Amino acid sequence: xxxxxxxxSEGRAHMVxxxxxxxxxxxxxxxxxLTTTPEVIALVKADGMPKADVLSTARIAxxxxxxxxxxxxxxxxxxxxxxxxxxxxxxxxxxLISATAKTTGKTGxxxxxLTAVAIAGLTLHDMVKAVDPAAVLGEIRLEEKTxxxxxxxxxxx
Amino acid sequence: xxxxxxxxSEGRAHMVxxxxxxxxxxxxxxxxxLTTTPEVIALVKADGMPKADVLSTARIAxxxxxxxxxxxxxxxxxxxxxxxxxxxxxxxxxxLISATAKTTGKTGxxxxxLTAVAIAGLTLHDMVKAVDPAAVLGEIRLEEKTxxxxxxxxxxx
Amino acid sequence: xxxxxxxxSEGRAHMVxxxxxxxxxxxxxxxxxLTTTPEVIALVKADGMPKADVLSTARIAxxxxxxxxxxxxxxxxxxxxxxxxxxxxxxxxxxLISATAKTTGKTGxxxxxLTAVAIAGLTLHDMVKAVDPAAVLGEIRLEEKTxxxxxxxxxxx
Amino acid sequence: xxxxxxxxSEGRAHMVxxxxxxxxxxxxxxxxxLTTTPEVIALVKADGMPKADVLSTARIAxxxxxxxxxxxxxxxxxxxxxxxxxxxxxxxxxxLISATAKTTGKTGxxxxxLTAVAIAGLTLHDMVKAVDPAAVLGEIRLEEKTxxxxxxxxxxx
Amino acid sequence: xxxxxxxxSEGRAHMVxxxxxxxxxxxxxxxxxLTTTPEVIALVKADGMPKADVLSTARIAxxxxxxxxxxxxxxxxxxxxxxxxxxxxxxxxxxLISATAKTTGKTGxxxxxLTAVAIAGLTLHDMVKAVDPAAVLGEIRLEEKTxxxxxxxxxxx
Amino acid sequence: xxxxxxxxSEGRAHMVxxxxxxxxxxxxxxxxxLTTTPEVIALVKADGMPKADVLSTARIAxxxxxxxxxxxxxxxxxxxxxxxxxxxxxxxxxxLISATAKTTGKTGxxxxxLTAVAIAGLTLHDMVKAVDPAAVLGEIRLEEKTxxxxxxxxxxx
Numbered sequence: 001x002x003x004x005x006x007x008x009s010e011g012r013a014h015m016v017x018x019x020x021x022x023x024x025x026x027x028x029x030x031x032x033x034l035t036t037t038p039e040v041i042a043l044v045k046a047d048g049m050p051k052a053d054v055l056s057t058a059r060i061a062x063x064x065x066x067x068x069x070x071x072x073x074x075x076x077x078x079x080x081x082x083x084x085x086x087x088x089x090x091x092x093x094x095x096l097i098s099a100t101a102k103t104t105g106k107t108g109x110x111x112x113x114l115t116a117v118a119i120a121g122l123t124l125h126d127m128v129k130a131v132d133p134a135a136v137l138g139e140i141r142l143e144e145k146t147x148x149x150x151x152x153x154x155x156x157x
Numbered sequence: 158x159x160x161x162x163x164x165x166s167e168g169r170a171h172m173v174x175x176x177x178x179x180x181x182x183x184x185x186x187x188x189x190x191l192t193t194t195p196e197v198i199a200l201v202k203a204d205g206m207p208k209a210d211v212l213s214t215a216r217i218a219x220x221x222x223x224x225x226x227x228x229x230x231x232x233x234x235x236x237x238x239x240x241x242x243x244x245x246x247x248x249x250x251x252x253l254i255s256a257t258a259k260t261t262g263k264t265g266x267x268x269x270x271l272t273a274v275a276i277a278g279l280t281l282h283d284m285v286k287a288v289d290p291a292a293v294l295g296e297i298r299l300e301e302k303t304x305x306x307x308x309x310x311x312x313x314x
Numbered sequence: 315x316x317x318x319x320x321x322x323s324e325g326r327a328h329m330v331x332x333x334x335x336x337x338x339x340x341x342x343x344x345x346x347x348l349t350t351t352p353e354v355i356a357l358v359k360a361d362g363m364p365k366a367d368v369l370s371t372a373r374i375a376x377x378x379x380x381x382x383x384x385x386x387x388x389x390x391x392x393x394x395x396x397x398x399x400x401x402x403x404x405x406x407x408x409x410l411i412s413a414t415a416k417t418t419g420k421t422g423x424x425x426x427x428l429t430a431v432a433i434a435g436l437t438l439h440d441m442v443k444a445v446d447p448a449a450v451l452g453e454i455r456l457e458e459k460t461x462x463x464x465x466x467x468x469x470x471x
Numbered sequence: 472x473x474x475x476x477x478x479x480s481e482g483r484a485h486m487v488x489x490x491x492x493x494x495x496x497x498x499x500x501x502x503x504x505l506t507t508t509p510e511v512i513a514l515v516k517a518d519g520m521p522k523a524d525v526l527s528t529a530r531i532a533x534x535x536x537x538x539x540x541x542x543x544x545x546x547x548x549x550x551x552x553x554x555x556x557x558x559x560x561x562x563x564x565x566x567l568i569s570a571t572a573k574t575t576g577k578t579g580x581x582x583x584x585l586t587a588v589a590i591a592g593l594t595l596h597d598m599v600k601a602v603d604p605a606a607v608l609g610e611i612r613l614e615e616k617t618x619x620x621x622x623x624x625x626x627x628x
Numbered sequence: 629x630x631x632x633x634x635x636x637s638e639g640r641a642h643m644v645x646x647x648x649x650x651x652x653x654x655x656x657x658x659x660x661x662l663t664t665t666p667e668v669i670a671l672v673k674a675d676g677m678p679k680a681d682v683l684s685t686a687r688i689a690x691x692x693x694x695x696x697x698x699x700x701x702x703x704x705x706x707x708x709x710x711x712x713x714x715x716x717x718x719x720x721x722x723x724l725i726s727a728t729a730k731t732t733g734k735t736g737x738x739x740x741x742l743t744a745v746a747i748a749g750l751t752l753h754d755m756v757k758a759v760d761p762a763a764v765l766g767e768i769r770l771e772e773k774t775x776x777x778x779x780x781x782x783x784x785x
Numbered sequence: 786x787x788x789x790x791x792x793x794s795e796g797r798a799h800m801v802x803x804x805x806x807x808x809x810x811x812x813x814x815x816x817x818x819l820t821t822t823p824e825v826i827a828l829v830k831a832d833g834m835p836k837a838d839v840l841s842t843a844r845i846a847x848x849x850x851x852x853x854x855x856x857x858x859x860x861x862x863x864x865x866x867x868x869x870x871x872x873x874x875x876x877x878x879x880x881l882i883s884a885t886a887k888t889t890g891k892t893g894x895x896x897x898x899l900t901a902v903a904i905a906g907l908t909l910h911d912m913v914k915a916v917d918p919a920a921v922l923g924e925i926r927l928e929e930k931t932x933x934x935x936x937x938x939x940x941x942x
Contacts, residue, residue, distance in 0.1 A: 003200055003288055004200055004201070004211065004284055004285065004287070004288065005287045006211075006214075006283070006284045006287075007210060007211065007284075008556075011203065011210060012210055012527075012530065012558070013210035013211075013213075013214045013527065013530060013531060013534070014534070014554070014555070014556045014557075015534055015552065015554050015555040015556070016554060017553055017554035017573060018553045018554065019496060019553035019554060019573050019574075019575055025804060032294075043160055043161055044161070046168065053164060053168060053169055053170035053684045053687070053688075054161065054163075054164070054170075056170075056681045056684035056685065056688070056797075056798065057163075057170045057231055057232065057684065057688055059681070059797065059798060060231065060681075060684070060685055060688040060689070060798060060859045061229065061230060061231050061688070063798070063799070063800055063859055063860070064229075064692070064856070064859055065229055067855055067856060067863060068229070068856065070538055071535070071538060071539065072218065072221075072222055072225070072229075072276055072279070073218060073276070073279055073280050073283050074214055074217065074218050074280060074531045074534055074535055075214065075280075075283060075284065075534070076283060077551070077552065077553065078538060078549075078551050078552060078863075079551070080551065080862070080863050080864070080865065080890070080891075081800065081862065081863060082802055082803045082804035082862065082891065083799070083800050083801060083802035083803065083804060084799070084800040085793075085799045085800070086799075087797070102802060102804050103804075104804055105551070106551075106553065106575075110286060110290070111279065111282070111283050111286075114279055114282060114294070115279055118275045118276075118278075118279055118294070119229055119230070119275075121275075121297075122229070122230055122268065122271055122272055122275055122297075123230050123231060123232075125268070125271060125297075126163070126230050126232060126233060126268050127161055127163045127164075127232065128161065129267060129268075129299070130161070130162045131160055131161065133267070133299055133302070133310060134298070134299070134312060135298070136296060136297065136298040137189075137271070137275070137295075137297040137298070138294075138295035138296050138297060139293060139295050140278075140279075140282075140293065140294040140295060140297075141291070141292070141293040141294070142286070142290055142291070145290070153290060155291060165713075169684075169687065169715070170684065170687060170688060170691070171691070171711070171712070171713045171714075172691055172709065172711050172712040172713070173711060174710060174711035174730060175710045175711065176653060176710035176711060176730050176731075176732055182333060210527045210530070210531075213326075213327065213524045213527035213528065213531070214527065214531055216326065216327060216524070217327060217388045217524075217527070217528055217531040217532070218531070220327070220328070220329055220388055220389070221385070221388055221535070224384055224385060224392060225385065227695055228692070228695060228696065231688045231691055231692055232691065234708070234709065234710065235392075235695060235706075235708050235709060236708070237391070237392050237393070237394065237419075237420075237708065238329065238391065238392060239331060239332045239333035239391065239420065240328070240329050240330060240331035240332065240333060241328070241329040242322075242328045242329070243328075244326070259331060259333050260333075261333055261420075262708070263708075263710065263732075317514055317602055318514055318515070318525065318598055318599065318601070318602065319601045320525075320528075320597070320598045320601075321524060321525070321598075325517065325524060326524055327524035327525075327527075327528045339647060346608075357474055357475055358475070360482065367478060367482060367483055367484035367841045367844070367845075368475065368477075368478065368484075370484075370640075370641065370838045370841035370842065370845070371477075371484045371545055371546065371841065371845055373640065373641060373838070374545065374641060374702045374838075374841070374842055374845045374846070375543065375544060375545050375845070377641070377642070377643055377702055377703070378543075378699070378702055378849070379543055381698055381699060381706060382543070382699065386532065386535075386536055386539070386543075386590055386593070387532060387590070387593055387594050387597050388528055388531065388532050388594060389528065389594075389597060389598065390597060392706075394705070394706050394707070394708065394733070394734075395643065395705065395706060396645060396646045396647035396705065396734065397642070397643050397644060397645035397646065397647060398642065398643040399636075399642045399643070400642075401640070416645060416647050417647075418647055418734075424600060424604070425593065425596070425597050425600075428593055428596060428608070429593055432589045432590075432592075432593055432608070433543055433544070433589075435589075435611075436543070436544055436582065436585055436586055436589055436611075437544050437545060437546075439582070439585060439611075440477070440544050440546060440547060440582050441475055441477045441478075441546065442475065443581060443582075443613070444475070444476045445474055445475065447581070447613055447616070447624060448612070448613070448626060449612070450610060450611065450612040451503075451585070451589070451609075451611040451612070452608075452609030452610050452611060453607060453609050454592075454593075454596075454607065454608040454609060454611075455605070455606070455607040455608070456600070456604055456605070459604070467604060469605060479870075483841075483844065483872070484841065484844060484845060484848070485848070485868070485869065485870045485871075486848055486866065486868050486869040486870070487868060488867055488868035488887060489867045489868065490810060490867035490868060490887050490888075490889055541852055542849070542852060542853065545845045545848055545849055546848070548865070548866065548867065549852060549863075549865050549866060550865070551865065576865070577865075577867065577889075631828055631916055632828055632829070632839065632912055632913065632915070632916065633915045634839075634842075634911070634912045635838060635839070635912075639831065639838060640838055641838035641839075641841075641842045660922075671788055671789055672789070674796065681792060681796060681797055681798035682789065682791075682792065682798075684798075685791075685798045685859055685860065688859065689857065689858060689859050692857075693857055696857070700846065700849075700850055700853070700857075700904055700907070701846060701904070701907055701908050701911050702842055702845065702846050702908060703842065703908075703911060703912065704911060738914060738918070739907065739910070739911050739914075742907055742910060742922070743907055746903045746904075746906075746907055746922070747857055747858070747903075749903075749925075750857070750858055750896065750899055750900055750903055750925075751858050751859060751860075753896070753899060753925075754791070754858050754860060754861060754896050755789055755791045755792075755860065756789065757895060757896075757927070758789070758790045758791075759788055759789065761895070761927055761930070761938060762926070762927070762940060763926070764924060764925065764926040765817075765899070765903070765923075765925040765926070766922075766923035766924050766925060767921060767923050768906075768907075768910075768921065768922040768923060768925075769919070769920070769921040769922070770914070770918055770919070773918070781918060783919060
């Protein structure tokens with residue numbers, strides 16, 4: 001009935017069987033952005049100064065979030081992550097978030113990279129919401145993936 | 158040094174002390190969207206048919222995610238949620254996500270509503286990624302909040 | 315459309331709003347049993363001897379499980395448990411499990427007591443499965459509850 | 472002192488060392504049932520109609536629960552689950568629950584299948600308890616397992 | 629049989645009933661230290677420089693750890709923390725850790741403060757272990773507590 | 786800029802990439818102690834008597850804690866633990882804690898052994914704090930490790 005692999009032939013959700021997939025090195029990179037005001041960006045950039053913790057708090061939240069992916073996303077498989085990186089950059093009105101996850105396993109790490117971005121972004125949202133409740137977390141998307149049967153995929157094809 | 162309340166006077170992250178805030182009824186509504194292809198929307202809409210589980214899986218993930226907010230977002234306070242709702246709607250190219258959280262407590266439930274939207278959205282992403290790895294989760298934002306010292310806030314002011 | 319309170323008027327799952335319910339002292343007691351062989355019962359009864367840990371392991375698992383109820387059961391509200399007890403007794407072919415949970419809150423603790431019994435029972439199952447893979451965990455049920463709008467309920471009416 | 476493998480020679484609980492066991496494909500199927508009233512069964516069966524979420528909520532809870540097994544059952548080993556399925560059927564007075572878990576690992580997935588059944592069953596209990604507080608979750612048991620040193624085991628021998 | 633309140637009259641572990649205790653503001657401060665080499669202290673002190681994340685990583689881990697206390701320590705009650713702070717200082721051979729937790733609740737927050745110190749200290753241990761596997765985490769102890777029936781307690785009496 | 790492997794070249798925290806490390810059998814043993822009063826030691830030693838649960842509660846907490854290591858310590862990799870043991874001994878004024886963790890994986894299990902000791906020690910602290918709030922958890926340290934590129938390490942060299 002469905003081309004959505006997470007549904008069985010009757011449309012019921014299940015964790016698809018990856019038991020017969022091969023174990024390969026896999027990576028995924030995802031990105032997103034928190035759009036806010038120039039004033040907030042200026043406050044957060046103070047993080048470049050000694051002792052300010054905004055970005056490091058969001059980074060740690062993202063890394064820990066990646067490790068919780070299979071507990072948060074119901075149909076995700078548990079994966080032994082071999083590395084997670086979360087990085088940030090700025091535009092005048094946004095904090096750009098990027099995360100890369102790696103594993104050697106039977107299924108891809110796209111959701112781990114996306115979850116790292118989302119949790120890091122929510123953490124930034126939490127820290128700026130008192131001064132900008134209208135901030136928007138958006139453009140959370142996969143940028144690139146490697147490994148597995150389908151091999152290399154990039155957003156720009 | 159900072160107007161960001163999650164940082165102390167030296168710029169260090171901390172959970173701000175809400176011990177003296179009053180206990181009031183509080184609500185927050187957040188929204189977001191997963192942008193994908195018309196073909197995927199057609200597949201997911203099959204969820205309106207008997208037995209298909211796409212939206213209910215994302216809904217449950219969002220509700221459970223809201224309850225994990227203080228474990229995921231480092232500086233969030235644990236809150237006794239009194240209700241969580243997650244709803245969906247469609248455009249031609251997107252699944253719209255809306256979540257409302259309520260509590261009677263000392264601090265707001267904005268992050269709980271935003272986390273419900275983000276986790277529901279990531280779950281949709283997971284379910285459509287095999288057919289549309291380019292899907293984008295975006296526009297995650299607070300729409301409205303009530304309760305607490307600042308009272309009613311809406312996005313449109 | 316439904317008399318099941320966990321479904322809204324369209325049949326969608328939600329955490330029902332308990333915001334307007336009164337805060338009262340509430341208790342619930344649940345029970346269950348792991349049915350196995352007389353030989354296994356004899357082995358487990360060695361727990362009455364110094365240093366054997368079967369029942370204490372199951373007890374701790376049950377208490378910790380009760381505290382995870384709202385993370386495990388999607389539509390349960392988080393509750394500040396004020397106490398949890400898990401006790402055991404024997405028949406010739408079964409280990410009887412009993413758990414009592416208490417809170418002062420807006421909703422009942424039935425699920426916490428039932429979850430304590432289930433997790434304690436699964437832990438017993440785990441410990442005996444090498445010698446009796448056919449063991450059966452059953453009769454998990456509410457025995458009594460107090461507090462809340464409906465007041466005292468007992469299984470025997 | 473003991474034939475229970477989860478106890479050491481002094482009767483102390485430990486996680487048994489599976490380091491030297493071979494990595495093989497392993498599956499386990501468990502079952503259980505929630506016994507309630509014909510009226511409740513009729514309400515839940517409305518889940519066959521569009522938009523009703525009872526069974527899908529319990530299914531997702533069971534799948535997520537299976538992934539939490541080693542965090543819930545103290546002496547269970549963490550396992551990389553390669554698939555989890557949870558299915559339901561009806562009798563006049565009961566909802567039948569069945570779960571199958573698979574892994575490629577050093578120890579079996581019996582507890583993951585049993586935990587999926589128990590958490591799915593507790594979730595059903597939660598959803599029907601307002602109309603039938605006397606519902607009973609029972610007959611949680613292993614039906615079949617494959618893989619590992621002992622190979623194929625079925626309940627009926 | 630016992631003066632240890634976490635054991636019942638038969639010596640069995642239970643979560644003691646705090647249902648009748650009064651809700652008061654409570655605070656606790658705990659401390660500890662990671663003893664390592666002067667060389668490691670010099671490396672970590674680079675955290676005072678822009679962009680280095682050692683202490684902020686440990687701080688976030690400690691704050692998140694405090695919020696997991698009742699899930700980690702079997703007989704602890706869940707508490708709605710109203711604030712958590714984790715701070716660090718240096719001697720020539722040690723990183724000093726201090727944590728303060730606050731709540732308005734029926735039982736004290738000693739364990740939350742102690743858990744914050746322990747998890748922050750373990751995180752420091754993790755970050756220095758490649759250069760100093762012999763580092764020692766010690767002197768984890770309560771310094772002061774306020775609130776509750778016993779009122780103010782300080783280590784020095 | 787740094788010799789701390791958990792920081793990248795700019796001093797930012799990350800989970801180091803272990804993808805290219807070899808999979809080997811690895812073990813780690815850690816120890817610690819809870820220092821208290823002779824009176825408390827006498828109470829806890831009652832655990833040698835039938836039915837008293839102090840040490841078994843701490844043991845189970847330590848084993849479960851070891852399995853949560855990568856969720857608690859931000860830059861730790863998830864590891865499939867193949868065994869965990871937690872043991873206790875007494876001096877006149879202290880409870881000695883020892884834990885051994887094993888895995889077959891790409892990185893060591895030092896943090897798992899140390900976390901088991903710390904959580905077991907915090908649990909003992911919790912149980913004695915009503916009679917000895919001044920108890921001190923200390924000397925948490927690695928004793929020995931095997932496996933991996935560096936091979937055998939012992940505290941005494």
